[in-house]
Amino acid sequence: MPARKTPAAAEETAEQTLEVQEEKKRRRTAKKSAEVGAETAPKVPTRKRSPAKKQAAAAPVEPVVSSELPAPASPELPQPRRSVAFIGSECYPFVKTGGLADVMYALPRALAKLNCDVKVLLPRYRCIAQPWQEKMIYRGSFMMDLCADGRAFYVGIMEYVWDGVVYDFIDNEDFFSYGQPYTNLVDDIPRFCYFGKAALAALNYMDWIPDVIHCHDWQAALVPVYLRTLFAATPLSNAKTVLTIHNLRFQGIYNIPTIQYWTNLPDYVFNKDALTQNWVDANMLKGGLTYCDRITTVSGTYAGEIQTPFFGEELDAHLRYHAGKLRGIVNGIDPQLWNSRTDKFLRAPYGTEDAAAQKQVNKLALQAQLGLEQNADKMVLGLISRLTDQKGLDLVNAIVPALVDGNTQIVVLGTGEARYEDSFRSFEHAYRGTVCSYIAYDEALAHRIYAGADALLVPSLFEPCGLTQLIAMRYGTVPIVRETGGLKDTVQPFNQYANEGNGFTFDRYDAGLLLDAVNRAKTLYFTERPRWDEMVRRDMEKDVSWENSARHYRSLYLELKP
Numbered sequence: 001m002p003a004r005k006t007p008a009a010a011e012e013t014a015e016q017t018l019e020v021q022e023e024k025k026r027r028r029t030a031k032k033s034a035e036v037g038a039e040t041a042p043k044v045p046t047r048k049r050s051p052a053k054k055q056a057a058a059a060p061v062e063p064v065v066s067s068e069l070p071a072p073a074s075p076e077l078p079q080p081r082r083s084v085a086f087i088g089s090e091c092y093p094f095v096k097t098g099g100l101a102d103v104m105y106a107l108p109r110a111l112a113k114l115n116c117d118v119k120v121l122l123p124r125y126r127c128i129a130q131p132w133q134e135k136m137i138y139r140g141s142f143m144m145d146l147c148a149d150g151r152a153f154y155v156g157i158m159e160y161v162w163d164g165v166v167y168d169f170i171d172n173e174d175f176f177s178y179g180q181p182y183t184n185l186v187d188d189i190p191r192f193c194y195f196g197k198a199a200l201a202a203l204n205y206m207d208w209i210p211d212v213i214h215c216h217d218w219q220a221a222l223v224p225v226y227l228r229t230l231f232a233a234t235p236l237s238n239a240k241t242v243l244t245i246h247n248l249r250f251q252g253i254y255n256i257p258t259i260q261y262w263t264n265l266p267d268y269v270f271n272k273d274a275l276t277q278n279w280v281d282a283n284m285l286k287g288g289l290t291y292c293d294r295i296t297t298v299s300g301t302y303a304g305e306i307q308t309p310f311f312g313e314e315l316d317a318h319l320r321y322h323a324g325k326l327r328g329i330v331n332g333i334d335p336q337l338w339n340s341r342t343d344k345f346l347r348a349p350y351g352t353e354d355a356a357a358q359k360q361v362n363k364l365a366l367q368a369q370l371g372l373e374q375n376a377d378k379m380v381l382g383l384i385s386r387l388t389d390q391k392g393l394d395l396v397n398a399i400v401p402a403l404v405d406g407n408t409q410i411v412v413l414g415t416g417e418a419r420y421e422d423s424f425r426s427f428e429h430a431y432r433g434t435v436c437s438y439i440a441y442d443e444a445l446a447h448r449i450y451a452g453a454d455a456l457l458v459p460s461l462f463e464p465c466g467l468t469q470l471i472a473m474r475y476g477t478v479p480i481v482r483e484t485g486g487l488k489d490t491v492q493p494f495n496q497y498a499n500e501g502n503g504f505t506f507d508r509y510d511a512g513l514l515l516d517a518v519n520r521a522k523t524l525y526f527t528e529r530p531r532w533d534e535m536v537r538r539d540m541e542k543d544v545s546w547e548n549s550a551r552h553y554r555s556l557y558l559e560l561k562p
């Protein structure tokens with residue numbers, strides 16, 4: 001059995017491996033083969049490390065906080081053009097299960113407006129609606145070696161260009177003909193082992209060598225690993241990589257032999273500083289974090305939180321080690337997509353000037369649609385969420401009976417774990433006409449709730465960024481949130497003395513504190529409506545668009561490729 005390494009010595013191995021890889025790459029005097037099938041790099045020897053570096057590795061690492069963001073480039077100065085390939089598993093409007101899809105839609109568009117060339121690479125799932133499928137144009141195809149036993153798979157490229165962004169869908173019936181879009185890890189691990197490699201191979205095939213490859217979540221996390229190993233001899237290896245963590249809970253963990261088989265990655269990446277976790281498993285996200293040039297996550301607070309054991313999902317030590325390349329950049333929302341003035345789903349579109357009156361019309365329409373008592377004087381609390389324990393639903397469940405006071409209605413829209421679906425159904429049954437639990441994924445209804453509700457509950461246990469509170473504010477719906485992750489960074493608590501703030505907040509994960517926050521909101525709503533309306537106006541005027549965040553990303557790209 002190999003001797004167990006100290007953590008510091010173990011951390012060295014990964015860095016050494018990376019250093020040697022970098023050196024090997026430099027030595028390969030631009031042997032620019034545009035071949036698609038990449039070769040396995042041989043195992044490399046390790047080098048001794050200088051004492052100075054040892055000291056650095058042993059030094060305690062402070063969590064990175066939002067203040068360490070790169071200064072966004074000035075909008076006035078002309079900026080060099082950058083080409084960026086986005087690789088991820090979902091993108092609105094083609095396929096969406098959560099916030100990742102919104103980001104994959106809005107950020108490339110915002111970057112395109114900031115003089116970036118953007119390509120988005122996605123799987124061509126069969127569940128993508130037919131009208132989109134019909135818009136795609138065949139761009140080429142080839143066979144790609146994938147597995148350890150030499151099994152090769154077809155890679156088709158279907159292209160669609162929309163608003164300055166090129167979408168390339170990776171087509172393969174074996175992997176993408178089922179799922180919505182995910183199924184279970186048994187199927188998802190091979191399909192995303194395939195997807196990461198196919199996306200890189202497609203870029204090589206199209207001879208589109210970006211400055212930066214921006215990967216998202218575990219489904220695309222093998223991309224930096226492939227790039228620095230199997231693709232090290234291709235032109236693509238000149239690209240820098242950014243890996244964004246949208247939610248650290250999901251990491252793509254499976255046994256080592258399976259991932260070895262489906263990736264044919266060299267043995268040395270299966271060490272405990274790269275893919276290997278707990279000695280027996282391979283963790284795709286962990287490998288990506290090791291091999292990428294920059295790690296970002298979707299808010300400054302979350303960037304700090306994930307370096308602690310509570311939020312770190314067993315990767316906190318790994319993230320602390322890589323803290324030097326970790327940044328938090330808060331998400332935004334697409335102002336065209338979420339625009340209460342032009343929203344085609346609303347009964348009464350509105351702006352800041354007529355929000356008070358028009359929101360009431362939307363509220364009455366929402367109550368009618370959902371079978372609630374139609375009364376504009378009731379305060380409507382909305383909740384739009386995946387129904388999982390991340391979202392603080394235990395707290396909501398604990399206080400529903402206390403919330404239903406004759407003046408308040410509750411609207412829940414979501415799908416997820418059976419225990420929450422059932423509990424919300426039972427509340428609807430118990431408080432018919434006052435509580436509506438709409439257990440489904442329904443884009444149109446989501447828009448109507450954002451417009452018709454007075455306040456939106458987001459009491460998450462943890463929340464990397466959260467988009468629902470941003471959308472709510474844009475629609476003049478006051479967020480009631482727990483102070484964690486992006487919720488803390490984007491919702492300024494109401495200060496009754498200074499009459500400032502955007503919403504109501506609470507800190508500890510405690511049902512009593514959530515109830516207290518809702519009661520503070522109710523007090524303002526029912527007793528000081530002019531001040532409530534002022535908060536609604538402040539929320540609607542708050543800049544929650546992508547523009548600012550996109551500038552931070554562009555600065556990061558410029559920093560990577562000066």
Ligand code: ADP
Pocket residue numbers: 097098099100102384385386413414415440441442443446465466467468469471
């Ligand atoms: P997460 O990515 O963790 O699910 P976010 O707050 O980042 O949470 O993003 C959620 C996105 O999904 C928002 O755009 C929200 O409106 C949408 N959404 C969540 N559940 C539903 C649902 N049941 N129906 C329609 N949209 C939903």
